[in-house]
Amino acid sequence: MREKILISTGGGDAPGLNAVIFAVVKSATRKGWEVYGSRSGYGGLLDRDDLVRLSPEDVEGILPIGGTILGSTNKGNPFAMPVENLAGEIQVIDVSDKIMSNFKRMGFFCHVAIGGDGSLEIAHRFAQKGMPVIGVPKTIDNDLEATESTFGFDTAVSTATDAIDKLHSTAKSHDRVMVVEVMGRDSGWIALYSGISGGADVILLPEIPFSLDAVCEKIADNELHDKHYSIVVVAEGAASEGGKVMSKGKGELGRDEMVLGGVGEWVAAEIRDRLGKDTRSLVLGHLQRGGSPTTFDRLLALRYGAAAVRMAEAEVFDHMVAWTPPTMTSVPIADAICRRKKVDLSSDKVLTAREIGICLGD
């Protein structure tokens, strides 16, 4: 019997999460279903206090709000969860069976899991254990396969572009090179879109190992053409030819991913040493994850949420909602997480960058 539906938000937050929740709650309630939200990923299936009933009144006004009203975590893998034992030691245990039995006991017929590749992989593992799961693709990185775009990406690009715009005047006033490090993990979507739109001179992507010679040549060429300042946009996952991606280690306990960062500062120091130019670097960091979603992301997120409820009604499980313009479709979750979506180097966006004179480090 279709009566109770569960919704959770896992992994790093992204602008638009609340719009998905809004659409699921409004649409499912209109079908006569009850919607429950699980706080901090699967928390609500481990502890009843972390389960919250969501009525249409509860979601009024949340569309423009960034983050997620449910909270999120990227160290909450129920298949390998760090817990403290009685002796105060940390043990990694599998709580997936407990979650499965609580899900059934609580009478849910479906779980809408909003997440990036890590959270969707966990959702897929639960689907294989028998949980009827529907995935909704979220990440500012836009690195999920099988969907044109994830929600949150447009807002992150907009924030990064705005920041790059603002750097032009100060770079120009001081004849400086400004190096901006943006997020995106191993994919260069945010760097490429914001770098082109923000009028960068150099964009360094994880997809193209870069040569510092090429970067310095571009900056020197700017000088020759009487442009005494330059803007360099570096994706956090970019690496020099033969070099390694820079990271700050694993971060919190129970986290699988490395925390990337440091490449912007390193590139800035190399430019300063090689060219003797006054150079500054900045890391945009979590600014890109914050704030109100753009109209584009809001609408996309609402469409994802409404489509997820349609899929629940049609009982299309272990699938993710996919945006294949102009329509919303569904794809097996396995197809969306099989690899990370990278920038296509033969795409017209990359060609555009090259044709307008942007150096891509190669």
Ligand code: F6P
């Ligand atoms: O996946 C989204 C993302 O913002 C990446 O771009 C970034 O590398 C990572 O999350 C940062 O994670 P955290 O919030 O744990 O530092």
